[in-house]
Amino acid sequence: MSERTGAAPAFAAPPLPTGRGAGFLAIFGPWIAAAVLLAVLPQVLSSGLALSTLSLMGMMIIFALSYNMLLGQTGLLSFGQAVFFGLGGFLTVHAMNAFTADGPPLPLVALPLVGAAAGLFFGIVFGAVSTRRAGTTFAMITLGIGELVSSSALILRHFFGGEEGVSTDRTGLAPFLGLTFGSQLQVYYLISGWCFVSVAAMYALTRTPFGRICNAVRDNPHRVAFIGYDPQRVRFLSFSLSGLFAGIAGALAAINFEIMNAGQLGATQSGTVILMAFIGGVGSFGGPIIGAILVTYLQVALSDITDAWQLYFGLLFIAMVMFAPDGIAGLLARQQPLLRGRQLHRVLPAYALALVPGLAAVAGLSLAVEMTNRLTVHAGDGPAMSFLHVPLRADAIVPWLVAAILFAGGGWLFLRAAGVARQAYDEALAVVQGRGRTS
Amino acid sequence: MTPALELTDLRKSFGAMEIIRGVTLSVPAGERHAVIGPNGAGKSTLFHLISGHYRPSAGTIRLGGETISGMAPHLINRRGLSRSFQITNIFPRLSVWENVRCATLWAMGYRYSFWRNIERLADARQRTEEILTEINLLDRWHVPAGVLSYAEQRALEIGLSIAGNAEVLLLDEPTAGMSRAETERVVALIRRVSEKRTLLMIEHDMGVVFDLADRISVLVYGEILASDTPERVKANPAVQQAYLGLEAS
Numbered sequence: 304m305s306e307r308t309g310a311a312p313a314f315a316a317p318p319l320p321t322g323r324g325a326g327f328l329a330i331f332g333p334w335i336a337a338a339v340l341l342a343v344l345p346q347v348l349s350s351g352l353a354l355s356t357l358s359l360m361g362m363m364i365i366f367a368l369s370y371n372m373l374l375g376q377t378g379l380l381s382f383g384q385a386v387f388f389g390l391g392g393f394l395t396v397h398a399m400n401a402f403t404a405d406g407p408p409l410p411l412v413a414l415p416l417v418g419a420a421a422g423l424f425f426g427i428v429f430g431a432v433s434t435r436r437a438g439t440t441f442a443m444i445t446l447g448i449g450e451l452v453s454s455s456a457l458i459l460r461h462f463f464g465g466e467e468g469v470s471t472d473r474t475g476l477a478p479f480l481g482l483t484f485g486s487q488l489q490v491y492y493l494i495s496g497w498c499f500v501s502v503a504a505m506y507a508l509t510r511t512p513f514g515r516i517c518n519a520v521r522d523n524p525h526r527v528a529f530i531g532y533d534p535q536r537v538r539f540l541s542f543s544l545s546g547l548f549a550g551i552a553g554a555l556a557a558i559n560f561e562i563m564n565a566g567q568l569g570a571t572q573s574g575t576v577i578l579m580a581f582i583g584g585v586g587s588f589g590g591p592i593i594g595a596i597l598v599t600y601l602q603v604a605l606s607d608i609t610d611a612w613q614l615y616f617g618l619l620f621i622a623m624v625m626f627a628p629d630g631i632a633g634l635l636a637r638q639q640p641l642l643r644g645r646q647l648h649r650v651l652p653a654y655a656l657a658l659v660p661g662l663a664a665v666a667g668l669s670l671a672v673e674m675t676n677r678l679t680v681h682a683g684d685g686p687a688m689s690f691l692h693v694p695l696r697a698d699a700i701v702p703w704l705v706a707a708i709l710f711a712g713g714g715w716l717f718l719r720a721a722g723v724a725r726q727a728y729d730e731a732l733a734v735v736q737g738r739g740r741t742s
Numbered sequence: 743m744t745p746a747l748e749l750t751d752l753r754k755s756f757g758a759m760e761i762i763r764g765v766t767l768s769v770p771a772g773e774r775h776a777v778i779g780p781n782g783a784g785k786s787t788l789f790h791l792i793s794g795h796y797r798p799s800a801g802t803i804r805l806g807g808e809t810i811s812g813m814a815p816h817l818i819n820r821r822g823l824s825r826s827f828q829i830t831n832i833f834p835r836l837s838v839w840e841n842v843r844c845a846t847l848w849a850m851g852y853r854y855s856f857w858r859n860i861e862r863l864a865d866a867r868q869r870t871e872e873i874l875t876e877i878n879l880l881d882r883w884h885v886p887a888g889v890l891s892y893a894e895q896r897a898l899e900i901g902l903s904i905a906g907n908a909e910v911l912l913l914d915e916p917t918a919g920m921s922r923a924e925t926e927r928v929v930a931l932i933r934r935v936s937e938k939r940t941l942l943m944i945e946h947d948m949g950v951v952f953d954l955a956d957r958i959s960v961l962v963y964g965e966i967l968a969s970d971t972p973e974r975v976k977a978n979p980a981v982q983q984a985y986l987g988l989e990a991s
Contacts, residue, residue, distance in 0.1 A: 315879040322838065322867050512847045515836075519844045522833035528815035529793065531827055531848030531906055540854055599848035599912070 334503065341495040345488055352603070354487045360599045361498040362555040367579040367591035368505050369548035374577075375585035376509060377541040378521030379434075380442045383449030384549055384576050389568020390425050390452070391418030391550025393463060395557040403475035408443070410479035415497050415554040422550015423543055424681025428544035435535060437524055449573055456565035471557070484558070494555050501551055502592070508544070509588055517541050545645045565566075578616060582623050584630025593631050611676045618668070626721075637728070644735030653720070653727035660716035666691070667709025674702060744807040746771040746910050746940035747792070747823075752801035752811075754964075756783075761787045763800070763964035769808075769906055769957075771909075774941040776951045779961035780984075785944045786828055788961065792942075794818040794824045806909060820848065824908030828915045828944070830895045832902065832949050834888030838879055841887045841898060843870040845905035869905065877901040877931060893924045897931070904935045911936060913943045917950055929953060952976075960984070 306670045345354060366388055373379040382558040398417040402409045433444040456463040463469065474485045482489050508514050516537055519527050524534040557563050566572065575598065583594020598616070605612035627634050641647045669691050686698040695702045748770040754762040761784045769775045776926070777785050790796040792803055794815035803811040810818050820857055833841050843860070846869045852858065858867070875881040877897040882890065887898055902914060914933060917925045935955075945951050951958060952972045959969040962984045968975055975981055 316885055319871065319883060320861065320867065322861055322864055448815075454944050508856055510860055511856045511858055512866075515840060515844055515860055516854070516971040518836055518840070519833050522835050523831065526827075526831045526833065526902070526916075527844075529819055529831075530845040530902060531816055531819045533814065533816045533853075536854065540856075543855070666938065724814045 318542055325545055335476050337502075338499060339457075341499060344495075345491055348632070354491050355370045356603050358487065358491045358494045358555075358559050359715070360596050361494040362552045362559065363492055363576075363595040363599050364498055364581060365501045365555070365582065365591050366504060366552035366576050367595040368588075369545045369552060371580050371585055371588075371591040372505065372517075372541055372548070373451040374543040374580055375587075375590070376514065376521060377521055377538060378524075379437065379538060379542070381433075381445040381542075381573075382570070382577070383429075383445035383447075383452075383573055385546070385568045385570075385572035386429065386449055386452045387422040387425055387546040388553035388556070388572060389456075389548035389563065389565075389577075390424040391553030392563040392567055393469065393553075393558040394418065394421040394493060395554035396563045398463075399471040399473060399476060399557070400469075402477070403472065407509050408477035411473055411484050411558060412479050412496075412557060414476075415551045418550040418552075418554025418557070419547050420550070422553065423547040424549075426543035426546020430539045430546065434538035434542050437534070437538060438549065441538075449568075449570055453471030453565055453569040458481060458686040463565055464563075466565070468562050470562040473558050473561055489549040490559055494559065494682055497551060501548055504589055505548060506672055513537075513540065531560055571587045581620065584634075584636075586629045587632045587636060590632030597631070605705045609673065609681070610677070611672055614672060615669070640735050641728075641731050644731075646731040649731040650724065650727045655726045657717060657720035657735070660720055662713075663709050663711030664717055667706045667711075670702065670706040671710065674706070675698075743771065745804075747942065748804040748808060749792070750802045750804075751930045752788075752794060752803065754787055755799045755821050760799075761964050762791065762798075765964070767959055767966060767969060769910075769940055769942055772938070774936055774954050774956045775943070776894040776955035776958045777942065777943060777944050777961055778946070778951055778958060780990040783961045784964040785961055786914060786929060787964075789825060789912050789942075789960075792818075793823065793912060801986055819906065819908070820905075823912065824903045824906055824910070825912035826899045826916060828918065830892075831890070832887045832898055835886055837884055837982055838874070838887050838890065838898060839870060839883040842864050842873045842901050842905050843867070844947055845902040845923070846873070847875070849906040849908075858940060868947070873901050873905050876904070876935065889975050893920055896920065896928070899936070900928070900931060910940045910942070913941065913945075915946060917945065917947050925950065939978055 331422040344357060348354070348357065366384070369387075370384045371380070373381050373384070395414050398409075398414060399411075414613045429448050433441055435443075435449060447599060457465065473490070474483045484490055494563045516527065516532050519530075519532075520534050520537045521543075527537065528532045553563075553567065556567060580591045581594065582598060583592065584590025601616070602612070602621075605615060609615075625632060629636075638647065638650075641650060661730035673690055674687070677684065677686065686696045688695060689696055690702075745768040746972070747767075749765050752762055752765040753760065753892070765788060766945050779785050787796065791798050791817065793813075793819070794810070794813050800911055801811065805818070805823050808821065808968045810821060810823070833844065836844070843866055847853075849868050849869055850869065852863065852866065857940050872881070874883055876912045877900060879890075879894060879897060879901065882894065887895065890898060896916065896919075900913065903911060912930065917928050920928060924967050925947065932943070932954060943954070945954075955972055957970060958972055960967040960975060960978075967977045967984055968981050970978070
């Protein structure tokens with residue numbers, strides 16, 4: 304679906320903003336629903352794996368949103384966001400160990416504040432250096448900072464614990480309302496509570512004068528200077544606050560895993576958060592939430608099925624950037640006018656039509672990937688394998704032919720069907736906007 | 743009385759090329775002053791110097807008596823000088839409403855506030871509505887600025903430069919590329935918004951210049967050839983030869 308930048312439809316303008324808040328339910332309804340959902344989720348998904356996956360999702364939602372404060376809100380492409388996640392986590396681990404012994408009685412629930420302070424502190428320190436420039440210079444400096452910190456993690460063994468990292472015991476802290484956080488369920492509630500508060504805070508931030516000026520800096524930093532704002536200061540504040548929230552996410556990781564190691568602040572972790580934000584969509588507030596949930600789920604589920612899971616992430620990322628650069632949230636947002644205009648039924652068949660060959664192409668590609676994996680990485684296991692419960696031999700010609708046909712044929716049909724779907728979308732949109740036939 | 747804007751022997755070189763070669767100009771408060779001159783005369787460079795986009799190589803710029811030469815653009819803007827751009831320079835993904843509201847915020851004293859709900863700022867909302875009414879874009883308030891028509895974007899450009907209530911307004915070719923009817927509307931708009939302000943305007947359309955300006959400065963090769971009332975500038979033989987003559991040929 305192409306970018307819609309044509310002339311706006313001749314709608315009657317909606318009523319001007321009044322400043323009088325919408326009704327109580329319109330403002331707080333979604334938040335109450337989210338809180339209820341977070342509260343009852345463990346009743347539905349109560350297995351150990353589900354709880355630890357949900358906990359992971361909670362911290363990743365904060366992390367991805369903190370990243371989008373930079374990329375989506377302020378237009379800053381950073382390659383070193385994990386620095387603040389990791390440093391927040393490491394300082395939290397050390398704080399937990401300090402409070403465990405005979406320090407002041409600080410309950411575990413308050414420890415993400417340590418991560419927040421650490422993230423903010425390092426956000427200010429590194430932000431002072433990196434945000435002097437925007438664009439490529441900024442991106443390169445963040446890459447450098449990321450490398451600097453992750454390589455010093457292997458040198459400063461006393462603080463970072465070298466290769467094995469620093470471990471801790473979360474149950475050693477003072478109990479909070481009788482809770483010792485020994486069980487994953489209690490940790491889940493701790494994380495989801497902090498997730499809720501952080502998401503609400505980051506959302507509120509987008510609705511302040513500062514949040515708006517961040518968007519203005521994203522759109523046109525040059526012009527911002529001529530309406531009285533210092534674009535460099537805006538980038539610096541955004542970077543520091545983003546570090547604060549990344550630090551909270553890192554603290555939650557420390558509490559959840561009871562260990563931090565250098566991997567948590569390295570390039571892979573910084574790459575993962577870019578992946579989450581992009582796949583979910585950086586153009587809207589909710590996009591990175593979707594991305595964090597989906598990527599975390601796939602990480603857990605895919606890594607269970609195949610050890611080539613990182614390759615699939617790369618492919619997914621490429622596909623998203625190519626076909627849906629505004630992410631899943633962007634795709635959904637474009638269906639909204641159709642939904643409101645009750646025209647969604649016009650496009651769903653076309654979407655379904657595109658989905659079938661699309662899935663076939665994905666299956667063909669995955670088959671080729673898995674067979675290659677079997678013949679190379681797992682050569683010792685022999686060529687006999689199964690794909691989607693179908694037994695096959697990776698060294699036979701037929702499975703390769705099938706893979707090629709599925710990928711090429713499915714891909715070709717998908718591109719054709721995508722064109723049809725795009726056309727159906729445009730027509731439906733025209734109907735909604737009163738420009739097209741209304742039959 | 744202190745002039746609203748005062749340039750003294752202002753110079754700007756890029757490498758060996760001196761683009762602005764000793765400009766001295768005084769614009770009293772409340773005056774509508776036009777800068778005209780052939781292409782390449784340095785008019786836009788002069789605006790970039792005054793607004794802080796470029797640093798002068800030599801000379802001083804005073805705004806209401808205070809030296810502003812060498813200051814960063816945002817500091818100059820906060821001291822009461824605002825400008826528009828020759829090439830439309832707006833916030834394309836923000837709505838028309840947000841464009842204008844962003845431009846009102848600093849002057850309203852909200853600065854980098856990250857603890858206030860922007861929707862609750864009644865004064866910023868009211869000011870935004872006034873500006874949008876003034877530039878005739880109120881019924882387009884919800885549209886992303888990037889999809890406005892060219893003439894609408896030019897109007898928004900002026901809206902952004904007047905939203906902060908600056909006392910000195912610099913407009914760089916506000917009617918460029920507009921039809922006759924659109925130009926007339928913009929001239930009326932400029933007349934209204936410059937009523938209690940000091941206006942310095944680059945303009946190629948001589949009809950607009952003679953219609954609006956109290957005084958005209960003619961800039962040729964980085965120097966001011968004449969700075970006078972429209973009638974006297976029109977009658978000046980040097981100007982006729984250097985500029986108006988070119989136009990007629």
